[in-house]
Amino acid sequence: MRLPVPGPRDVLSALERGGDQFEALIGAVPRALALLDRAEALLDGAHVAVQRVREVTEAANVVVVRANGVVDGAETAIGRVTTLTDALEPSLTKLQPTLETLADTTHPDEVAALVRLVDTLPALTDSMEKDVMPVLATLGTVAPDVHDLLTVARELNDMLAKIPGMGRLKRRIDEEEGQDETDATVR
Template sequence: MSLPGPRAVVSWAVETATTVISIPGRVFNLLTAAERAVARANELVDRTDAVVTSAEAAVVHAQKVTRAAEEVVEATKPMLRFVAELSAHEVEAAIKLVDELPKLAEHMTRDIMPILATMGRVGPDIHELLDVAKDVRQAILGIPGFEYMRRRGENKELES
C-alpha cells in the first residue's frame, strides 16, 4: 500500500474541514426545524384544549337540557293518558271553552260572586217565604166554596 500524495492529503483535509464546519450549520437548521415543529404542536395542543373545553361545556349544557326535558316528560305523563282519551270534538269544545274564559271570569266576578256573598241570608228568607206560603194556603182553603171551585177546575183540565 502506498501513501497518498500531498495533494490527496490536502484535498482530504479540505473535505473534512468543510464537513466539520457545515455540521454546526446543519445542526442549527435541525434545531430550528424542531423548534418550529414544537411550536406548531403547542398550537395544536392549545387549539385541541379549547375544543375539548368547548365540548365539555356543550356536554354539560346538553345534560341540563336532557334533565329539563325528562322533568317535563315526567310531569306530562298523566296528561298523556287524559289527552289520549279526548276526541277531536272534545278538543274543539275545550278550545272554545278556553276562548270564553275571560268572559266567564268577568261574569263570575261581576254577577255571580255578589250573589254568592248573600247566600248566608237566603236560607232564613226561604224559610220565611215557606211559612207565608203555608199561611196563604190555609187561608185559601178556609174560603167557603173553595173545594167546589178546585174540583171544577180539575174536571175542566180533564176535558181539555
C-alpha cells in the same frame, strides 16, 4: 430518527479525506443549526396547539356536563308527561267528538265572551252569596205577605167601585188604555 449531525470522528475522517470534505462539513454546520432552529419553532408551535386543544377539551367537558343535566331533566319531564298522557288518554278519547264539535261550532266572539264571563265570575259569585241568596232564603216568608197584599188590593178595588162616579172614570181609563195598546200595536 437520528439527525445527521457530524461528530468528532466525522470531523477527523473528513480531515483525512481531504480539504473538500472538510469545507463541505463546515458548510453543513449552519444548515444543521438552521434545522435545529426550525425544529424548536415547530416544537413551540406544537406546544401552543396542544395548549389550545386542552382549553377546547375543557370547555367541551363543561358543555357535556351541562348537556347531561339537560338530558336528565328532559328524561324526567318525558316520564311525567308520559304518565299524565297515559292517565288522561281514556277521558280524552271519549271527549274527542265533543271537542271537535265544539271547535267546529265555536266563533271567536263566543270565546271572547266566555273569557269575559270567567273574568267576572268572582264578582258574580260574591254578589250571589251576599245579595241574592239571602233574598232567596226569605222568599218562603214573603208568599203569605204577598197573598195578604192581593186580598187588601181586591177589597180596596171593591170599595172604590162603590163610590158614585167611579164607574165612568174606570170606563174612561179602560178606553184610554185600550187606545194606547192599539197605538202601540200599529207602530
